[in-house]
Amino acid sequence: MSSKSNLSQTAVSKRLHSQRFRNLIGLSWTISPVTFWMILFFVFPLIFIFMMSFAVRGLYGGVEYSFTLENYVRFFDPLYLNILWESILIAALTTVICLVFGYPFAYIVARAPRKYRNILLMLIVVPFWTNSLIRTYAWIVLLRTEGVINTVLLQLGVISEPFEMLYNTGAVMVGLAYTLFPFMVLPLYASIEKLDQNLLEAASDLGAKPWQTFAKVTLPLTMPGVVAGCLLVFIPTLGLFFIPDLMGGSKTMLIGNLIRNQFLTARDWPFGSAASVILMILTLIFVLIYLRSGGDKKGMEVL
Numbered sequence: 088m089s090s091k092s093n094l095s096q097t098a099v100s101k102r103l104h105s106q107r108f109r110n111l112i113g114l115s116w117t118i119s120p121v122t123f124w125m126i127l128f129f130v131f132p133l134i135f136i137f138m139m140s141f142a143v144r145g146l147y148g149g150v151e152y153s154f155t156l157e158n159y160v161r162f163f164d165p166l167y168l169n170i171l172w173e174s175i176l177i178a179a180l181t182t183v184i185c186l187v188f189g190y191p192f193a194y195i196v197a198r199a200p201r202k203y204r205n206i207l208l209m210l211i212v213v214p215f216w217t218n219s220l221i222r223t224y225a226w227i228v229l230l231r232t233e234g235v236i237n238t239v240l241l242q243l244g245v246i247s248e249p250f251e252m253l254y255n256t257g258a259v260m261v262g263l264a265y266t267l268f269p270f271m272v273l274p275l276y277a278s279i280e281k282l283d284q285n286l287l288e289a290a291s292d293l294g295a296k297p298w299q300t301f302a303k304v305t306l307p308l309t310m311p312g313v314v315a316g317c318l319l320v321f322i323p324t325l326g327l328f329f330i331p332d333l334m335g336g337s338k339t340m341l342i343g344n345l346i347r348n349q350f351l352t353a354r355d356w357p358f359g360s361a362a363s364v365i366l367m368i369l370t371l372i373f374v375l376i377y378l379r380s381g382g383d384k385k386g387m388e389v390l
Contacts (some may be wrong), residue, residue, distance in 0.1 A: 133367075140360035148354035158361035167345065167362075172343040177256065178324035181263045185271035185320045186313065188264075193275035193312075198284075208276070210271045219266055223333050224264055227253060230334075254336035262330040267323060271316040278312025279305075318377045322370050342366055 140158055143151040161167070196207040202207075214222060229235050230252040237249040252258060283303065292298040296343065328343035349359030 091207060105383055126315075131140065136360045137361055139356055140364050142357040142360075144355045144357050150356055158366070161358060162361055170340055170345055171342050171365075173327055173340070177260060177263070177339075177341065178321050181260050181267065181324050182271075182317050182321045182376075184260065184264045186317060187269050189268060189271035190275055190313070193272045195277050195375035197276050210274050215269065220329060221328055223262055227267065227333060230258055232263075248369045249283070255339055256339055259331050259335040259339045260266065262334045263324050263327065266327070266330065267320045270319040271325070273320065274312045274315040275309065276312075278309040278315075282308055314377055318373060322373060325366060325369070 118271065118345045141154050141156070143153050143155055145151050154355070196204055199207060227234070228375070231237075232249045232251065232253070234253075236252065237246075239251065240246045271332045286308070287300055290304050295303070328341065328347045331341050331344055346359050346362045346366070349355045349362065353359075358383055
């Protein structure tokens with residue numbers, strides 16, 4: 088009986104092993120297109136940019152593949168560090184603007200009747216149906232000296248001369264905040280919607296004022312959404328370059344514009360690659376801060 092039992096267990100074990108092997112083969116075939124796509128269009132370009140960052144710009148704009156750290160040392164020039172600092176500052180202010188306006192909107196949407204939530208969320212998603220470049224030009228039409236806003240104010244007699252609302256840092260932040268606003272609202276909405284209403288009622292029954300309930304109950308429980316939204320706004324702001332170009336003119340230079348200019352105008356690919364690598368390192372640092380702040384429990388377990 089024991090030998091028959093061992094044989095049956097061995098057969099069952101072989102069948103389970105065979106089934107697992109077939110499942111592994113099926114899974115490999117399923118994810119192989121995505122894996123190929125990621126390796127070809129993500130991993131290889133990153134490796135190329137990293138290798139290019141240690142090369143040397145040729146005399147006529149070409150690339151000489153000789154190892155050097157000069158590109159990274161050059162980035163720490165006060166001129167480029169100032170551009171990086173201004174980029175971080177503008178990204179932080181843009182993130183604050185999106186948070187200040189996005190949190191109340193997300194809260195209203197999350198607490199609205201269910202039949203109206205999809206409509207309100209659609210108001211956030213609809214702008215994505217239009218190219219962001221076209222939407223930026225629409226802002227230019229509104230804000231320029233002969234634009235819609237100045238024309239209306241002049242005709243109403245509110246102002247005697249047009250406002251200079253375009254080609255400055257404020258216009259850049261308006262364009263960035265408008266473009267990235269949905270990236271703040273959607274994580275906040277997902278976090279606020281999961282908030283247990285009974286906790287708010289309990290706080291009210293215990294004598295907490297509305298602002299105390301918000302500070303001690305609502306905000307701490309929705310902090311993962313706040314951190315995620317801030318991350319999704321802050322990081323893309325560092326890389327966007329067309330909005331500062333169009334709405335800031337030559338007065339606003341962000342790190343994204345610097346990298347774009349090195350590749351397309353100055354033809355200094357090695358230095359542009361080094362700046363890109365430094366920007367990616369900063370991005371990874373912010374992601375690690377997000378993980379350690381509790382935005383992703385699995386990420387915290389890995390770290």
